[in-house]
Amino acid sequence: MQRPTHFDYIIIGSGLAGLQLALKIASETCFDQKTIALIDPSDKSTNDKTWSFWETEPSQWNALTHKSWSKAAIITSHKETHLNLYPYTYRTIRAIDFYTQARAQLNQKANIHFIEERVTSVIEDSQVTVKTVTNTFTATHAFDSRVPEEFSIKSKHSISIVQHFKGWVIKTEQDVFDDNKVIMMDYRLKDGNQTTFTYVLPFSKTEALVEFTYFTEHTVEEQIYDTYIKEYIKDYLKIDSYSIIETEAGQIPMTNYNFEQFNTSKITKIGTGGGWVKGSTGYSFKHTEKKVAIIIENLKAERTPSIGLFRRKYKFYDTVFLKVLKDENHKGEWIFESFYAKNSVQTMFRFLDEESTFGEELKIMTSLFSWSFIKAFFKTL
């Protein structure tokens, strides 16, 4: 059968957001008559990242989970906080497993088409025209995961920093890791006065991802991450002998930039390009799931898909937090120590998942009570 050139929905980008959206559309029979194209130059055949997130049961991700943990630790220069996550688990999915399963599922649907091309322009008039390097397609609605060219972390109209990191997956011969516990943040090893920490995901007693992360305005040379990872493994994990079996590096914008301005009745920005990455944490896996659910409900009700995607109060909290971290970058350790020492991890997870009550939010804000936060709070108001 010849591939159509007009689709009901074109999804630009078959990464996390594009595939989650396509999977949800495919799972609802009411969309069976709709034609959908996923356009991406990549066939997504490599493991370009691992996604970690917390959630409670029941979970739709059990089969894809690479490893899950019921305990966590936050370590600072002053104290170690050990957290029992129940009823949450922290879990990791390898991107390649997600891509492979999603594509296999979507390939079974006759109304869904994968097009391996790079989109060069999207023009909206009575419909949406999507041009690639070699073809022109049209759609009734386009979901676009490209990050807008206008976005810059240097923009004066938003507050932005970058979460940038590199990690090594290391393998040891002896059992050295406690594979029930993830180290969410260890602030003991620092690059100067900046917010930097090490993150350790033990996949087994002999294998772990050790990642050195910055929440800063500027990125660093690759060998700097390597130096800190090496030092952490030697001085803090006390491991002398190991091999590196995989590496991961990335940059995630942490920003309050107004990505919503690009949403129209015919185009919805999705994923990082839609502002779906939580400004204060850089996490987006679970937020993507929630935003996709809102889009589906809007599509079913024939509303503009982007209606109700964001909640103002959480944007406000993220902005206050970003402002403090940007203006006083050395405060990161104190902020996270206060968060987890004065609030239960379950409350913190609900807050970061944007599911908290006003009482919980007040308690969290109070736990950060300081001149820096008061200043940031009033400037943000």
Ligand SMILES: Cc1cc2nc3c(=O)[nH]c(=O)nc-3n(C[C@H](O)[C@H](O)[C@H](O)COP(=O)(O)OP(=O)(O)OC[C@H]3O[C@@H](n4cnc5c(N)ncnc54)[C@H](O)[C@@H]3O)c2cc1C
């Ligand atoms: C290394 C790394 C690790 C991360 N880890 C976590 C984590 O542990 N937990 C978490 O919650 N979040 C994590 N994130 C943040 C976030 O969840 C991911 O970045 C997530 O993949 C964002 O989803 P997305 O669909 O916007 O982008 P992507 O998954 O990157 O997908 C975008 C797609 O768009 C395609 N594309 C780009 N330009 C074009 C174009 N012109 N035409 C067509 N297609 C195009 C790309 O090829 C890509 O496939 C991580 C990010 C990185 C970079």
